[in-house]
Amino acid sequence: MSETISIIVPVYNTEKYLKRCVDSILNQVYNDLEILLIDDGSTDGSGAICDQYAEQDKRVRAIHTPNGGVAAARNTGLDAATGEYVSFIDSDDWITSDMYVLLHKLFQEYKPDLITLCKAVIATEEGFPVPFTCPSRPIYLQGPYPAIDFWKEYLDQEPLLTMVVWGKLCRRSFFGDRRFAVGQFYEDTLFLPEFYLACKTILCLPGNYYYYFQRPDSLIHEPLTPEKYCQFFDSRLHKINTFYDRGLVDLPYTFDCVLIQGLLKLFEYAYWRLDEDGRRKWLREFDKRYIWFTDQKWTTQNGRTKWERTRRGYW
Secondary structure, eight states, X not given: OOOOEEEEEEESSOHHHHHHHHHHHHTOSOOOEEEEEEEESOSSSHHHHHHHHHHHOTTEEEEEEOOOOHHHHHHHHHHHOOSSEEEEOOTTOEEOTTHHHHXXXXXXXXXXXXXXXXXXXXXXXXXXXXXXXXXXXXXXOOSOEEHHHHHHHHHHTOXXXXXXXXXXXXXXXXXXXXXOOTTOTTHHHHHHHHHHHHOSEEEEEOSOOEEEEXXXXXXXXXXXXXXXXXXXXXXXXXXXXXHHHTTOTTSOOHHHHHHHHHHHHHHHHHHTTSOHHHHHHHHHHHHHHHHHHHTOGGGGGGGOOOOOOOOOTTO
């Protein structure tokens, strides 16, 4: 049975990579697609490329908006989508031609709430035309599995595909009123915990279908400013508390405990690049998060010892 898949592609100043992305979508074996190119106020030629594709292929819609960030662009796409299913792709990434035919087939066979790829292939500039690849940490579940098993994997190891919205397929009706937090750097981490908790069954598709392109000028590779640090920290706390507040106290929290410890140490590097006024401001923000985190009950989960406060004298 043919059902339309709405593919939402936020676009911002990626004219160098956009055609590769869109061509990989247009070349899908599964043909019943609605491709929403959301031009998020690009200042290069990306908007014109979106319009060209919309003129050439009736499956493509170009939507131009003022720059509001990737979360706002994804929300615009969700509001405009009309397909039975929704999927996200970043505009500098690309996919294999069989990805959506396989995802749709699995949806028809197992009827899960969500399908996610097990891993992505990480590609860099140096590898063109054959990209350098290394597998991301895979999700070992295939399924369909009860979502509780997926959460255990997510909280214990956090494979790459559990913390991003791309590389997934879901019924559009399942989104309901759920939307991404606008103005946040780590909108995926803020969005996904509640989304996962709403799922009863999740299926993981093994194989290399999604190419996750790492470019040095992307947002994720910008220096970690104090503001970004605090938003990153808060997004992890939101994630872990979302599960803990639902009574899931018997699940492992290994990955996040290690990550947040690293974030606490990483703050020092950003801190010393500030002037005296900046240090006073962000020290308060740092302390607030440090004290709050170390006071959480789940920091002692599974036999772990609550951390000693070891802030150096110059903080």
